[in-house]
Amino acid sequence: LAVSFMQSASDAVAVLATAVDGSVNGFIDGMNAMTEELGCDYTHFANLTGLDSLSQYTTARDMYRIVRYCQSFSVFEDIAVKYQVQVNPVSGGSKRTIVSSNSLLQASSIHRYQPIVHSRTGLSEHEGRTCASVARDAGYEYLVVVMGCAEENDKGETGLHYRDTKTLFRWAFSQFEYKTVLGKSEILASVPLDLAWNTDHINLVPAAEVATVVDSKLDLNQIIRKITLDTQRVDAPVEKGQVLGRVELIINTDQVIGAVDLVAGDTIGRSWLLFAWSRVAG
Helix, strand or coil: CHHHHHHCCHHHHHHHHHHHHCCHHHHHHHHHHHHHHCCCCCCECCCCCCCCCCCCECCHHHHHHHHHHHHCCHHHHHHHCCCEEEECCCCCCCCEEEECCCCCCCCCCCCCCCCEEEEEEEEECCCEEEEEEEEEECCEEEEEEEEEECCECCCCCECHHHHHHHHHHHHHHHHEEEEEEECCCCCCEEEEEECCCCCCEEEEEECCCEEEEEECCCCHHHCEEEEEECCCCEECCECCCCEEEEEEEEECCCEEEEEEEEEECCCECCCHHHHHHHHHHC
16 A cells, blocks of 8 residues: 555555455445545546546545545554555565655655655646645644646746645745634623622633634734624623633634634622512512
């Protein structure tokens, strides 16, 4: 399996497909069923090789979903991270070392990119070169998918799918960072409170701190806080942590970067005198 990943050994994949599903066509049917489960609405497989077919297609977003699904299995990374493997002959012959054909992984290549964890390339006669890669650096991980890259640019440079991949990774690692965008103790709203003696409102705070990956230059004051309350008034007693609303954090007008419940910041007991009076008055 590692050899098929590193060297596009389609014969090995055919053997594997037959062993797993009884036939190549059966395995392909399973591949298409899996893409439906993953929500890949614009992907259809027609063969195991990746060679061009009028009925075989995908998108960068769907490829992202497929790679992320593969990463959910620890064995996938164990196989995919290998740069080279040693193959022992079944009988006779000598041992062979199989090296990855992916230049992002080759130490001697000008396209080598150190943070790469695993990467897989593809080639279409009609659509150009593609590459799906995962890289980690300084605690961050990104997945980059490039498609439709030409063989060379107007300068005569080749390996454009590698160049684009590295450019996007470098941009992502320099552009984004993990930030706390909402503190847990911040009062975001209050709700009128009835049947309590010493206060007429209850303050609402986030149920938890919200942190996410955002543009490193993002001004936190530019984040829009869209607050939705579950009720316009509440009767005591109220328990600290009781959910009374929700807040969404929005940038660029409509991009939600986080959401969390709004909860009561304190426990406030009921005044039985006020409760009795409300029953009499009511």
